Amino acid sequence: MSPWPSPSALSSRTCQWRSVWTCARRKELPLAILAGDTCICGYPTHHFNLHEMEEEDMCLHRCHGEEFENCGNDQYFVVYQTQVQDNRCMDRRFLPTRSKQLIALASFPGAGNTWARHLIELATGFYTGSYYFDGSLYNKGFKGERDHWRSGRTICIKTHESGKKEIEAFDGSIVMIRNPYKALMAEFNRKYGGHIGFASQAHWRGKEWPEFVKNYAPWWASHTLDWLRYGRNVHVVHFEDLKRELFLKLKGMVLFLDLEVAEDRLLCVEGQKDGNFKRSGLRKLDYDPYTPDMRTSIDELVMTVDSALRKRNMAGVPKEYRPTLR
Secondary structure: OOOOOHHHOOOOOOOOHHHHHHHHHHHOOEEEHHHHHHHEEEEEOOOOOOOOOOOHOOOOEEEOOOOOOOOOOOOOEEEEEEEOOOOOOOOOOOOOOOOOOOOOEOOOOOOOOHHHHHHHHHOOOOOOOOOOOOOHHHHHOOHHHHOOOOOOOOEEEEOOOOOOOOHHOOOOOEEEEOHHHHHHHHHHHHHHOOOOOOOOOOHOOOOOHHHHHHHHHHHHHHHHHHHHHHOOOEEEEHHHHHOOOOOOOOOOOHHOOOOOOOHHHHHHOOOOOOOOOOOOOOOOOOOOOOOOOHHHHHHHHHHHHHHHHOOOOOOOOOOOOOOOOO
């Protein structure tokens, strides 16, 4: 995918480049595709998506009158993303009729639940709900946040609960699992810095961090183990797999929710995937916050969860949870 050129750079270029600009300004479409003298405006598809890298050796077809700019031909196209946002997945609403099934979106805190809700709402067009109420999430557009979790008006319900009674209240569940080393740090940042903020160095180096790991690391494992034990119709999604294979994994989540897959919406989600709750990556510390004893304990928990998943004939944890796992 070539970068979108600036308006000033376009002023000295040929009619092909003016045609590309037309896609953004006049036709209000997110993609411009150059095929020789032809410019096509449209939306992302499987053939023309937002993430495919440019193959430079196939893009040697110069624009007329240009020494350096490529315009493609009838076989190889040059695709640009314009400044127009793909809006095919932006509409959301409550379910038109009360759902007969209560589906949990369950995760340990810090495992990407809010991000998964964002993706599901865009992919399905329906609001998600919550076992809790978070005013900041409501203000950011999660309108199902105010509904009682049993209202039946939302497509699935966020929960971090892991008790037998709470789990058995649901008819099915999507269980999100994330690398515990990343999940613990993400939740520590949220606890002391808010949804998109960061914990201070004083928190990391003080008594808060070791106390947090001591209490929360066992919960990371017991959360998944309890949902596997007590949950009905469990669909496991690993946070890392969802990032790597967004289209495929999100499609599986939509099917699990018993909805038809609208591929236009899924393609749109790829361009809106971050939402409003993305940190700019975990803040880099100048030291490893995990002591050897912490790592030994967490690695044992990872192996326990890996074994439990395999006993259910599910894929084990991704390799990055612990590189030495087999």
